[in-house]
Amino acid sequence: MANLTKFSEGDGKGKGIAEIYAAAAQKIGPDDVKKIADYTDLPVIVKGIESPEDALYAIGAGASGVYVSNHGGRQLNGGPASFDVLEDVAKAVNGRVPIIFDSGVRRGSDAFKALASGADLVAMGRPVIYGLALGGAQGVQSVFEHLGDELKITMQLAGTKTIADVKKTHLLNIQY
Numbered sequence: 624m625a626n627l628t629k630f631s632e633g634d635g636k637g638k639g640i641a642e643i644y645a646a647a648a649q650k651i652g653p654d655d656v657k658k659i660a661d662y663t664d665l666p667v668i669v670k671g672i673e674s675p676e677d678a679l680y681a682i683g684a685g686a687s688g689v690y691v692s693n694h695g696g697r698q699l700n701g702g703p704a705s706f707d708v709l710e711d712v713a714k715a716v717n718g719r720v721p722i723i724f725d726s727g728v729r730r731g732s733d734a735f736k737a738l739a740s741g742a743d744l745v746a747m748g749r750p751v752i753y754g755l756a757l758g759g760a761q762g763v764q765s766v767f768e769h770l771g772d773e774l775k776i777t778m779q780l781a782g783t784k785t786i787a788d789v790k791k792t793h794l795l796n797i798q799y
């Protein structure tokens with residue numbers, strides 16, 4: 624934190640969530656990503672990417688990875704589902720940087736579909752929190768074990784031995 628204090632304003636004490644949001648940048652662009660990438664030797668991953676254009680902006684600004692994801696609680700509910708944009712983002716990124724995906728992953732088959740649609744790494748948010756609330760550390764472990772078992776079953780049923788095989792799987796997009 625000591626390195627970051629020069630960028631902070633005020634002491635942040637006694638602020639409610641609305642005040643914190645109001646004080647935060649409302650529009651974060653490539654210049655901000657570049658500033659952070661120049662500032663740190665750590666890999667900078669841009670989260671909340673929902674379009675091929677934004678993925679390309681992020682890479683152009685120095686991002687080491689793009690994170691296709693919803694943005695949490697303060698964005699429009701009417702935005703596209705992250706899964707629906709994943710394939711187009713992956714085509715645009717074209718292997719230049721790793722793609723992380725989350726939003727709505729609940730089963731091993733969801734992780735399988737995300738990998739087959741271009742994700743290199745699949746993450747989860749709420750299931751882990753639910754596991755924590757219900758069973759503490761053991762609950763979290765059980766969520767990951769369950770998802771891993773489901774992913775293995777899906778891989779067996781699809782005839783895919785490795786994650787590399789899964790990533791080569793072609794998903795059908797049938798509109799009923």
Ligand SMILES: Cc1cc2nc3c(=O)[nH]c(=O)nc-3n(C[C@H](O)[C@H](O)[C@H](O)COP(=O)(O)O)c2cc1C
Nearest residue numbers: 670692693694695696725726727728747748749750
């Ligand atoms: C309580 C809560 C707060 C979150 N806050 C943020 C946030 O501030 N910024 C952000 O990018 N994502 C935020 N997220 C989204 C998560 O980082 C993650 O992308 C999402 O939970 C994954 O989807 P899933 O919960 O369906 O697995 C939040 C999620 C939850 C449940």
